[in-house]
Amino acid sequence: MGKLEAKEIVNRQRSFFHTGKTMDYAFRKEQLTSLKNMLKGYEQEIYHALKNDLNKSEYEAFTTELGFLYTEIDFALKHLKDWMKPEKAETPLTHKGSKSYIRKEPYGVALIIAPWNYPLHLAIAPAIGAIAAGNTVVLKPSEITRSTSAILADMIQSTFDSSFVTVVEGAKDVSQQLLEQRWDYIFFTGGAHVGKIVMEQASKHLTPVTLELGGKSPAIVDTDAKIDLAAKRIVWGKFTNAGQTCVAPDYVYVHEKVKLKLLRAMKKHIKSLYGKKPIQNYDYVRIVGKQHFNRLNAFMTDGEIIHGGEADEDKLSIEPTILDKISWDNAIMQEEIFGPLLPIITFRSLDDVISEMKEMEKPLALYYFGENEQKQQLVMTNVSFGGGCINDTLYHLANPHLPFGGTGNSGMGAYHGKYSFDTFSHQKSILKQTTKFDIPFRYPGGQVAKAILSRLMK
Template identity: 70%
Template sequence: MSTIEQIVNLVRNQREFFNSGKTLHYSYRKHQLKLLKNMLKAYEKEIHQALYSDLNKSAYETHTTELGFLYSEIDFTLKHLKKWMDPEKADAPITHKGTRNYIYKEPYGVILTIAPWNYPLHLAIAPLIGAIAAGNTAVLKPSEFTQSTSSLVAEMIKETFDPSFIAVVEGAKEVTKQLLEQRFDYIFFTGSTAVGKIVMQHASKNLTPVTLELGGKSPAIIDKDANIDLAAKRLVWGKFTNAGQTCVAPDYLYVHSKIKSKLVKAIKKYITEMYSKWPLENDDYIRIVNKNHFNRLRPFLSNGKLVIGGGFNEEDLKIEPTILDEITWNDPVMQDEIFGPILPLVTFTDLQHVITELKGREKPLALYYFGEKEKSQQNVLENVAFGGGCINDTLYHLANPHLPFGGVGNSGMGAYHGKYSFNTFSHQKSILRQTTKFDLPFRYPGSKLSFAIVKKIMK
């Protein structure tokens, strides 16, 4: 049987299973979420090995950026799922006297999730948590660029779940294309903006709703009144975690001219503290995912003026944490999202000029502002559009399950995490229950009194 025939049969079987109604029950969803967590626990050793093989991830990074998040997300979902599933009461205007109004949460059906390579476990499983919680079935396509993790995810899912409920399809872009040609009820994609546009084109053929978690050039603004030491520490952590291969990593810095030299000095200190004086020799330092991405990044090292790092090891696919100064928007490193351990620095003297410049560019997935003045903080928050971010920190907003995570414009559409994952994979179905104990006459045509009443209450 060909791959396309297998995919067609898989989607058909999942639709039949969904139509059976089994996934509608709270007890079923709860059990499957517990199975998911038990699966991750049982395979922890193999997960560490796969992520080390694919990206040289240490046990620390694997737990903090992949497994730990998933455990917390599952626990949070289990704690609140029953309440999320309950119909929500809705208010009604005076014209609806005698009615009871509700919002029911209805699963979409068969979900397609396409995962990226940079957090190959986390970003494959996290959407599944929401899909399961909302009562859907799901087909998962992991990234072929992290093959060890992809194969392990396929093995884990196959050993844990009925393929009519959750299944993994592995392969390269040809397989992704075959999947996108099927009629799914919802598509969740994490990846580049360019591929996101292709996903949306395919989805439009069947008017399939989508969530697109994309990226973009996410700025960090360090103002003159920032706590320089803490800003440097949090910037180094946010940028060089996973060797910069993070969709919400600071992509470049806007640094006030008065504090630039002090900030660069502090950044160098924290790079040494976190990754040693010789990061390329640090066994726990993450590598670039493959040769193509390494070759894409390496030319950026010659942009502007090299002030920190710049070293690389082609054999190990590692690039040192690097800071570039004297950068302009004409430099190649500023044309697209970097997605690597290279951090360009742009100097400014007027915050308003930065805001004006950002408003003229594509909306980023994240923005980070470092500064103590609340007026300046509010100025940035109110006048610059972006997916989400932090004041005086980086990345940390992702770890709060009470906050939605998602992009806007070119950086994506839709959001997830916590209840927002449940909502993403649920159709909000509006229901009005009408009384039969009485009937308001003014809603019907035929009398001048009815018209007068309508004009009075609907003016």
């Protein structure tokens, strides 16, 4: 793709946006319905693509990709009319006679850059919000998951006018060409390094951005946690998608008093969920590519492997692995793991954990396991992170009533449910003033006017 072609795509979409068609509720509802019907119609092809790219089973593909999208579309369709209504705002006494309200206005032409780990989910989910809010969409899927990228291009081309929604496939150079264009909104999901590049490019046109990044998200297991249940939920949250999840527990802080009990329980649940030989499990998700496989495989020299450790380069598969005797000096603790390796760090004092967390980059998620409500609130109040759970993992992102997003190095902005609509909408403030009378003291009028204003405004 050259600069001219990228510019033509943006210009074509901007021309479509300027027709005003996307401002209409009926149009948006029709497009969201078409989106859902498209996913249903291509469901088997989607399963096949995700199997090719990541070896996802139909169960995992549905629960982590398609099912979420169906729920999100239904939620948007149910509430869209209310979301679009102008929102009344209070008017102070100084503005007597006037009315105030906020209109939710689409930005215009939106660029969505999607990652490879949930290549369908993380491409379509932000597009739902963009469409609901009345924007046009250019979607750039990851070139790493080629089969899903191809099916996205095929089904969207078959369903939508390309001036409204289109897919642009390609590698890094295509993303660069797209980012050089003037967009009205950019939504990026990926790593912090590329996120900074996206933000830099957006700044040249003062384009607003949402950055959904990542980070080292901890699970903290305290002395009074229900250990067996904590172990099961950590194992599920960590090893879903072979750990290639931005909100997966990156490592575990466990109190020394319950460490051995937790490790025994996690080993048990790994075997229960993935079998005694996960690499031979037909439905176990593989690592996305050789480079990523090699990076993860190198981490297994850190600490001591107390469960797992087997890797198959030909299958690009690494079994769920627990690493003990890990310190912050190990290479595995210097970056987000994004794979099925789970380091264990022991603690004695929860206050020490909180102090350490305050010195680190803010993670995208945090998970605390413990029954004491005061300790729960101590962690939730004193540690900054994007979002998380008490006594669970991952589940917060499946609630459309909660915003999902990061803070600091883990991102900016949020989406899901109404928050997706709000992300892709500019809040336009409007005051409608009366012409039946005119308040005289708003104009220069000496001491009397000043005295009146002082009483009203102080």
